[in-house]
Amino acid sequence: xxxxxxxxxxxxxxxxxxxxxxxxxxxxxxxxxxxxxxxxxxxxxxxxxxxxxxxxxxxxxxxxxxxxxxxxxxxxxxxxxxxxxxxxxxxxxxxxxxxxxxxxxxxxxxxxxxxxxxxxxxxxxxxxxxxxxxxxxxxxxxxxxxxxxxxxxxxxxxxxxxxxxxxxxxxxxxxxxxxxxxxxxxxxxxxxxxxxxxxxxxxxxxxxxxxxxxxxxxxxxxxxxxx
Amino acid sequence: xxxxxxxxxxxxxxxxxxxxxxxxxxxxxxxxxxxxxxxxxxxxxxxxxxxxxxxxxxxxxxxxxxxxxxxxxxxxxxxxxxxxxxxxxxxxxxxxxxxxxxxxxxxxxxxxxxxxxxxxxxxxxxxxxxxxxxxxxxxxxxxxxxxxxxxxxxxxxxxxxxxxxxxxxxxxxxxxxxxxxxxxxxxxxxxxxxxxxxxxxxxxxxxxxxxxxxxxxxxxxxxxxxxxxxxxxxxxxxxxxxxxxxxxxxxxxxxxxxxxxxxxxxxxxxxxxxxxxxxxxxxxxxxxxxxxxxxxxxxxxxxxxxxxxxxxxxxxxxxxxxxxxxxxxxxxxxxxxxxxxxxxxxxxxxxxxxxxxxxxxxxxxxxxxxxxxxxxxxxxxxxxxxxxxxxxxxxxxxxxxxxxxxxxxxxxxxxxxxxxxxxxxxxxxxxxxxxxxxxxxxxxxxxxxxxxxxxxxxxxxxxxxxxxxxxxxxxxxxxxxxxxxxxxxxxxxxxxxxxxxxxxxxxxxxxxxxxxxxxxxxxxxxx
Numbered sequence: 001x002x003x004x005x006x007x008x009x010x011x012x013x014x015x016x017x018x019x020x021x022x023x024x025x026x027x028x029x030x031x032x033x034x035x036x037x038x039x040x041x042x043x044x045x046x047x048x049x050x051x052x053x054x055x056x057x058x059x060x061x062x063x064x065x066x067x068x069x070x071x072x073x074x075x076x077x078x079x080x081x082x083x084x085x086x087x088x089x090x091x092x093x094x095x096x097x098x099x100x101x102x103x104x105x106x107x108x109x110x111x112x113x114x115x116x117x118x119x120x121x122x123x124x125x126x127x128x129x130x131x132x133x134x135x136x137x138x139x140x141x142x143x144x145x146x147x148x149x150x151x152x153x154x155x156x157x158x159x160x161x162x163x164x165x166x167x168x169x170x171x172x173x174x175x176x177x178x179x180x181x182x183x184x185x186x187x188x189x190x191x192x193x194x195x196x197x198x199x200x201x202x203x204x205x206x207x208x209x210x211x212x213x214x215x216x217x218x219x220x221x222x223x224x225x226x227x
Numbered sequence: 228x229x230x231x232x233x234x235x236x237x238x239x240x241x242x243x244x245x246x247x248x249x250x251x252x253x254x255x256x257x258x259x260x261x262x263x264x265x266x267x268x269x270x271x272x273x274x275x276x277x278x279x280x281x282x283x284x285x286x287x288x289x290x291x292x293x294x295x296x297x298x299x300x301x302x303x304x305x306x307x308x309x310x311x312x313x314x315x316x317x318x319x320x321x322x323x324x325x326x327x328x329x330x331x332x333x334x335x336x337x338x339x340x341x342x343x344x345x346x347x348x349x350x351x352x353x354x355x356x357x358x359x360x361x362x363x364x365x366x367x368x369x370x371x372x373x374x375x376x377x378x379x380x381x382x383x384x385x386x387x388x389x390x391x392x393x394x395x396x397x398x399x400x401x402x403x404x405x406x407x408x409x410x411x412x413x414x415x416x417x418x419x420x421x422x423x424x425x426x427x428x429x430x431x432x433x434x435x436x437x438x439x440x441x442x443x444x445x446x447x448x449x450x451x452x453x454x455x456x457x458x459x460x461x462x463x464x465x466x467x468x469x470x471x472x473x474x475x476x477x478x479x480x481x482x483x484x485x486x487x488x489x490x491x492x493x494x495x496x497x498x499x500x501x502x503x504x505x506x507x508x509x510x511x512x513x514x515x516x517x518x519x520x521x522x523x524x525x526x527x528x529x530x531x532x533x534x535x536x537x538x539x540x541x542x543x544x545x546x547x548x549x550x551x552x553x554x555x556x557x558x559x560x561x562x563x564x565x566x567x568x569x570x571x572x573x574x575x576x577x578x579x580x581x582x583x584x585x586x587x588x589x590x591x592x593x594x595x596x597x598x599x600x601x602x603x604x605x606x607x608x609x610x611x612x613x614x615x616x617x618x619x620x621x622x623x624x625x626x627x628x629x630x631x632x633x634x635x636x637x638x639x640x641x642x643x644x645x646x647x648x649x650x651x652x653x654x655x656x657x658x659x660x661x662x663x664x665x666x667x668x669x670x671x672x673x674x675x676x677x678x679x680x681x682x683x684x685x686x687x688x689x690x691x692x693x694x695x696x697x698x699x700x701x702x703x704x705x706x707x708x709x710x711x712x713x714x715x716x717x718x719x720x721x722x723x724x725x726x727x728x729x730x731x732x733x734x735x736x737x738x739x740x741x742x743x744x745x746x747x748x749x750x751x752x753x754x
Contacts, residue, residue, distance in 0.1 A: 011494040011518045018511065019501035053486065080489035081482065101493035105500035 001046040001116045001160065002026040002177045006036035006062065007078065008054050016049070019105050020112070024139055024152050024159075026178055033057030040066050044176065045073050047115045049108075052079040052090070060093050067094035074115035078103070113137060120163040127162045129209055130222050132201055134162050141201075148200050153178060157193045158201075161210065161220035170217035194218055232429065236421045243413040251406045259395055263353075266391050267341045270355040273305060274339075274384045278359040281310070281382070307346060307385035313358075318380065323347070329354060329383045346385060351392065354385035427452050431460060443471035476645060483647030487529055487660055491522045498522070525660070532662030536646065539669040546588040546674055550698045553583045553626060557615055560597050567604050571611070578616045583624055585695040591670045595678070596626075598663040599690055603630035606688075625693035632688035643680050644668045664690075 003020060007013050008031040017027045028043070030036045033054035040048055040062070048066075052059035063075060076097040077090045087098045096118070097111050113136060117125065125137040131144045136159055141148045150158065156178040161169060171190045179189070194210055202208040211219045280300040299310060299319045309329045310319035317328060323346075330344040331354075340356040360377045422429075431447060438445055445467060449460040502515045538544055557577055561568070568575050585592070603613050611631030618625060634650055635643075642648045647661040664680075671678040676694040683689055 009490060009494055011522065012490075012497055014518065015494070015497040015501045015515070018507070019497070019505060022501070022505035080486045080493070082485060082489070101489045102496045103493060105497055105504065 001156065002043070003028070003112065004036065004039055004043070004045045004048045005029045006033065006040075006048065006054065006059070007031060007051045009051075016105075016108070019109070023109055024156050025112070026156070026176075031055070033059060033062050037062045037065055040071065040073065041069065046119050046177065047112050048073055048075045049078050049112070050075055050095070052077060052081055052086075060090065063090070063093050063095060074119055076108075076111055076115060078108070110137075116163075122163065127159075127165070129162060129165055129220060132209060134159060143201055150197070150200065153189075154193055154197055154200070157190070158197055158220075161218060165220050168213045168216045168219045173217070232421055232425050235425070236418055239417040239421065240414045243417060244410050247406055247409050247413065251402050255399060255402050258398055262391060262394060262398075266353060266386075266388065267355065270341065270353065270384060270386055271339055271357065273386075274355045274357040274382050275359075277303065277305065277308065277384065278357055278382050279362070281359070281380070282362040305384050305386070307352065307354075309383040311381040311383065313379055313381060329385055331383060332356065335381050343388070344385060346387070350387050350389060352385045353388045353391070354383055357382045357384075428456060431456065435463070438467070440474060443467055443474055479642075479648065480646055483649075483661065487647050488526075491526045491529075495519055495522045495526075529660045529662065532660060532666060533646075536662065536666055536669055539666065539673050542673070544591070544670075544673060546591065548586055548588055548674075550584050550700050551587050551589045551592055552700050553585060553617060554579050556589070556593060557596060557600075560593065560600050563597075564600060564604055568613075571604070571607065571609050573604060573607055573610070574612045576612075576614050578614070582700075583617045583619070583626075583695070584698055584700040585624060586698040587676070587695060588674045591674045595667045595670050595676075595692065596628075598667040599628050599692070602663050602667075603628055603688075603690075607631050608633060619697060623693065624695040624697050625691055626695065627689055627691050629683065629687050629689040631686050632682075633686045635682060635688050637682055640680050640682065644678070 001024075003025050005013060005016055005020070005027055007016065007029070010031065013029050013031060017029045020027045028039060028045075030039060031054070034056040036048075036050070036054070037057060050059050050063060054062070059077065059079070063077070066073065066075065074096045075094065076099060077095045078099050078101065079086070079090075080101045081087075081090075082100040087100075090098050096115055099108060099111060113125065117123065117136065125135065127134040127136065132148075133142045135141070139155060141150055141155065141158065157174060160174060160177050174190050194212075198208050198210050201210070209220055209222065211221060213219055277300075280303060282298050304321065306321060306323050307329065308319075308321045309317060309324060311317055311331075313335070315331075320328070325347070327347055329346075330342075332340055332342050335356050335358055337356075338358045342354055342356075344352055344354050346352045358379050358381050360379050363377070431452070434445065434447055446464050447460045449457050449464065452460050498515045498519050502512060506512070554577070557579075561575065561577075567573075600613075600615075607613055607630045613630045614628070616627045616629070618627075639650060644664050645661075646665045649661045668678040671692060671694075676692055679691050679693075681689045681691065
């Protein structure tokens with residue numbers, strides 16, 4: 001999942017981005033409202049964490065312009081403004097959630113996870129595809145009831161594919177949603193991650209859940225469609 | 228509920244009704260009197276007419292002066308009459324009386340007397356009693372010429388007064404009806420008039436009743452109000468304006484304070500939680516700790532500033548007034564910021580042509596000037612100008628500190644002394660918390676000085692510290708400033724008046740001294 005953090009406090013930028021990345025999210029960070037708007041328009045983020053009092057452009061204006069262009073990206077406002085009027089104004093302008101500073105990092109994380117699930121019309125934090133069960137909250141994966149050890153990147157890739165289960169996901173989309181830094185055009189990090197996932201999630205004799213669609217990308221599904 | 232409108236309506240209605248009743252009664256009494264007088268006049272005329280026909284007999288009766296000695300005409304007699312002698316003996320009476328008498332007054336002192344009575348037939352009547360002297364017959368007149376004085380008699384005539392009473396009753400009824408109508412009409416008119424005349428007051432009261440904290444921008448039109456209400460309305464509008472400004476100031480303060488206090492707490496909490504949840508290598512841990520320390524420093528600055536402001540406003544700061552030489556004080560403060568002056572290549576000058584010495588509290592004055600100077604240096608752009616100038620008007624002296632400020636506009640001036648106010652709405656600078664100028668102003672007021680701000684031209688921000696009382700420099704003992712004065716001494720005061728501070732420090736033998744700890748806030752974070 002890829003997040004955009006628009007926050008002018010460098011210390012919050014540092015701690016939140018570190019925490020969110022450690023939790024398995026790809027995070028882009030900016031401290032300027034205009035730059036945040038530009039990034040929100042140029043990249044398909046799963047969730048945007050938006051401060052209100054920003055240099056360059058006020059957070060509400062950023063939010064208004066994002067919504068004016070038809071974006072459905074989930075946006076959570078993170079601000080010190082705590083009055084009812086502020087919260088109502090933020091939500092009415094188009095925010096999906098509102099969190100007042102100071103906040104608990106775990107609460108922010110839980111809200112981000114909830115918004116990510118909402119992005120893919122999922123209510124249950126546990127995803128089950130065949131014999132594979134993914135706990136998006138606990139960041140755990142099990143196969144036939146036995147835990148499977150995945151690297152953070154493998155988990156992010158699997159989670160993203162599972163969220164879009166039944167849909168073909170391009171390599172670029174996977175890169176965009178799981179890597180904080182742009183992957184090299186010639187890099188095969190996605191392919192190698194998929195390969196590793198196939199090995200870990202498909203014991204010998206079992207059909208693979210991750211299918212390659214030539215020229216299109218990958219699909220997580222129970223059975224491969226006939227070519 | 229007792230209202231002016233109700234009370235006024237009640238008083239006017241009762242007063243109008245009373246006046247109407249009294250007026251109506253007086254009018255009725257006048258009419259009644261006229262009608263009765265007319266009735267009496269008819270009775271009197273009738274009595275006089277009858278009396279004119281009553282004569283003495285032509286022949287002298289056996290006993291002179293006896294009542295039967297009168298000749299009463301048979302015709303033209305009224306239905307109810309009685310002829311009496313002055314002694315009350317009945318001489319003649321109408322047949323309707325039978326053998327009875329007409330009720331009469333106790334005496335006949337007047338020549339004509341009227342009274343009410345009830346006739347033997349049981350009907351009310353009014354009677355007249357007329358004293359008269361009967362006409363003498365020709366023979367007797369001739370015989371009596373030169374004789375004794377003529378004898379008087381009393382003629383009583385009564386007349387039914389049913390018509391009069393009926394007329395009076397009708398008039399009375401009409402008066403009552405008209406009075407009732409006038410009462411109702413008066414009440415309606417009073418209600419309408421009072422309501423109309425008090426409409427402006429009512430609308431003002433209704434408007435005032437709807438004012439809430441969220442509608443303090445309401446203003447009432449004073450020009451359409453009566454003269455008595457206009458000053459009230461104008462003062463009310465003034466009060467609302469002050470209240471609105473106060474509420475807005477409080478809102479700004481709350482919002483700014485929320486940002487100033489919540490953000491560092493959020494930073495601190497986030498740093499700690501992430502560090503605990505995802506412990507990284509030593510480098511990231513060290514970075515988190517450094518950030519936490521910086522956040523703690525900023526929060527300490529805000530807390531210290533707020534405490535200093537609170538103490539200052541509560542009058543808890545001890546003040547010790549003594550002569551304070553401004554030139555050495557400014558030099559000492561500027562010495563502490565010389566690095567910043569050089570780094571930003573700021574042109575700094577002090578102009579004190581009179582070597583001013585104020586009677587003030589040296590510690591408070593030092594904090595005030597430190598905050599003003601550091602604030603000026605912080606917001607002056609690269610290669611800008613900072614100028615400190617002192618002048619005086621009589622005994623009152625002032626110190627002006629100007630600096631280049633390219634972002635300030637006149638609309639900002641009312642806010643520059645507000646707590647936590649910063650021109651930068653996103654409050655990105657961590658070095659300033661927006662408490663330096665408010666503290667300087669509060670301290671200035673606590674020692675009897677005034678601090679205000681002006682904009683000159685397009686880019687000169689001037690802070691004026693005024694109200695300083697000039698005095699003769701003396702070397703008082705036991706204060707920090709006395710030490711500073713001793714150090715700078717006469718040599719310092721004799722330095723070239725308009726010379727830039729850097730030059731003075733570098734080339735003319737002037738020395739500077741770091742500000743001493745004075746018990747007041749000299750926290751470097753406090754800006």
